[in-house]
Amino acid sequence: MIERNPPQHSKPPLSPLQVLLRLAGIGAVVIVIAGAFAYVNGTLDPHRLTPARVVDTFEHNNGLHPGYRRNHPKGVCVAGYFESNGAAASLSRAQVFAAGRTPVTGRFALPTGNPYSPDNAAPIRSLALQFTQPDGQQWRTGINSMPLFPVGTPAAFIDLQNATAADPKTGKPDPAKPPAFFAAHPETAPFLAWIKTAKPSASYTTETYNSVNAFVLVAADGKRQAVRWSMVPQAQDSLLAPTPQDKDYLEKDLVEKLAAGPLRFSLVLTLANPGDPTNDASKQWPTDRKTLDAGTLVLDKSQPQLTGDCRDINYDPLVLPSGIEGSDDPLLAARSAAYAASYERRTSEVNQLKAAPAQEKQP
Secondary structure (H helix, E strand, O other), X not given: OOOOOOOOOOOOOOOHHHHHHHHHHOHHHHHHHHHHHHHHHOOOOOOOOOHHHHHHHHHHHHOOOOOOOOOOOEEEEEXXXXXXXXXXXXXXXXHHHOOEEEXXXXXXXXXXXXXXXXXXXXXXXXXXXXXXXXXXXXXEEEEEOOOOOOOOOHHHHHHHHHHHOEOOOOOOEOOOHHHHHHHHOHXXXXXXXXXXXXXXXXXXXXOOEEOOOOEEEEOOOOOEEEEEEEEEEOOOOOOOOOOOOOOOHHHHHHHHHHHHXXXXXXXXXXXXXXXXXXXXXXXXXXXXXXXXXXXXEEEEEEEEOXXXXXXXXXXXXXXXOOOEEEOOOHHHHHHHHHHHHHHHHHHHOHXXXXXXXXXXXXX
16 A cells, blocks of 8 residues: 555545545446446346447447547556566466566556546556466456455446446436445445545556456466465655646656666465455455565566557456466456457557557547
């Protein structure tokens, strides 16, 4: 967690409506999860919410921005390598955990649905990574600076989407629906407690990025271990820096920091105990769970996202090498399906961007 100086005067707790407004800043996250869960669960049959309809929802709510991801569209490519220390090799046969270096292509991003959003529009940042092993297998992961999701069942996500949907007549959510939803879903309390204090950070480089979803490591002898992972920044500079007013400060800050030297994050694995939930991203595991530092992510260069190496990568969380498997969390399959639909659309639009590079800037 990022420590901040305490305020001089205590503030009253946020009302349900104020919480809703904060949630609106990360509405794209909620929408994609709700829609994806509905797709996997089949809850909306006979008019099943397919991956294409999930992407349609993004385009309807955020506008059509050709060549951009439909979720987390504002970002910057990064590259470097992962230096494994070998500590996790006994837990997984994946080559990425053997001592040595694995090339990495990644992307920092802002989780809103509009590539022109100001960087303080959401209190969450995201990091997507592709590790390419010597044997050609890849590990892709999308991780976020929030510690958990608001709820853990498909029905609850659908109810949340409905409760926060804008009324066509007013353009705003019905102020009575969010309080009713939260009252009916006490499992949202941990997420609400976090979102009430979450603030947009001044840098991509000072955030801890969490998988939230559980995965399973498979050792050479077949032994299985459920884990969640985090990328924890090794540098402690600027943790208390105020948020700049420049709407595009995050990429500028990243470029400046990389000019001064590589950025380093520790890959920390949290090992589940028997009985810890692996199918519910709204439940955190107890803080006394064993952790393991598996090595260091080193990022040493950046590129614009529309021309960089990360542009054509679909950071599907189920692209995994032998030795890492998805858990029983239904969100993983749902994310994979929705990402594929978004990828198909935006890559068909890339040639338009090559012909009109001014798309990088807001019209």
